[in-house]
Amino acid sequence: MGKKPKNKNIKRYISIAVRIIVSVGLFATLIILNLKNLANIPELLKSLNIGFVLIGILFYFFGIALESPRWHSLLTAHNIFIPQTYLLGSVLIGFFYSTLLPTTVGGDAYRGIDMHRTFKIPLNKNILAIYLGRFLGVISGIIFLIISFCLGMYKHLSKSLTLGFLIVFPIIIFIIVITVIPKKFKIDVLFGKIKFLKRFSNNILEFSNVLDSYKHKGKVVVISFMYSILGNICTFISFYFTGLALKMNVSFLSYLFIVPTTWTISNIPITLGGMGVRESTLVLLLKEFGVSSGSALTFSLIVLITNILIAASGGLVYIIRNAAYRHKKEI
Secondary structure (H helix, E strand, C coil): CCHHHHHHHHHHHHHHHHHHHHHHHHHHHHHHHCHHHHCCHHHHHHCCCHHHHHHHHHHHHHHHHCHHHHHHHHHHCCCCCCCHHHHHHHHHHHHHHHHHCCCCCCHHHHHHHHHHHHHCCCHHHHHHHHHHHHHHHHHHHHHHHHHHHHCCHHHHCCHHHHHHHHHHHHHHHHHHHHHHCCCCCCHHHHHHHCHHHHHHHHHHHHHHHHHHHCCCCHHHHHHHHHHHHHHHHHHHHHHHHHHHHCCCCCCHHHHHHHHHHHHHHHCCCCCCCCCCHHHHHHHHHHHHCCCCHHHHHHHHHHHHHHHHHHHHHHHHHHHHHHHHHHHHHHC
16 A cells, blocks of 8 residues: 555656656757757847837736636636735736746645635535636637638648648547537446546546536626636737837737647646647648748747746746735734
């Protein structure tokens, strides 16, 4: 019996190590493949419009910060009222955990634990709100992706990439549908019979219960969804201004395709905070839209630095909160 916790810890450390290696490996591969373009970066930085970069960073921050009012509205549906300033701090700390810390405690897990520890909120109610918030974010991203395809953004892509999207996209839609109504497709029964999928059975049913708990709270869900839409729009604006700073000839509408695609791929949990995957995806997609390799690489590095800066601000909030908590205990 004593060996199980030890084995569990070993698996955690292996998982962390693998994610670090994959992150570093992908980022190193990106640099190696673009070695010739590194020489162009100093020249691009000289002509960089700093004002546009700062606007881009500001809107990127807004896109993340809008998670706070979305979370707040979903919590109020269960008569849980937490100051939005506190929720914003937790969102930033969660971003810090997800982006910079090599740990199995992700940002969402921290947010759940933090609310439970500080305000004695039942973990299940808070996790329900966080899960649904993430789900609404995914749905809003897919809507923008569909809009971008309707507006002909696929014309910029190579045939192989377009074919890949046409294959993968319906699969994603199907997964979302069966996640929303698993019992209709008897997914819980199927997962229960297959050993490999058995551990996901409870997660599928839990998320179905999340949606059921908000079934009669349509107004709250709509408001939360609008925050998700605004969050995406802020990121589009951020990327657009970053592109303008580099004098890239990429239309605003192009980011309706680039951003959701990049976020979907970078959310695959194989690296730390999507690092490496995000930058590689951005470079690939921007080149599809006619951006030079040097500009695409510089763009991805600016996005990486922006993520690190915002994550660092979350780390600062974490330090201040801990200092205030210790001071309060001493008093």
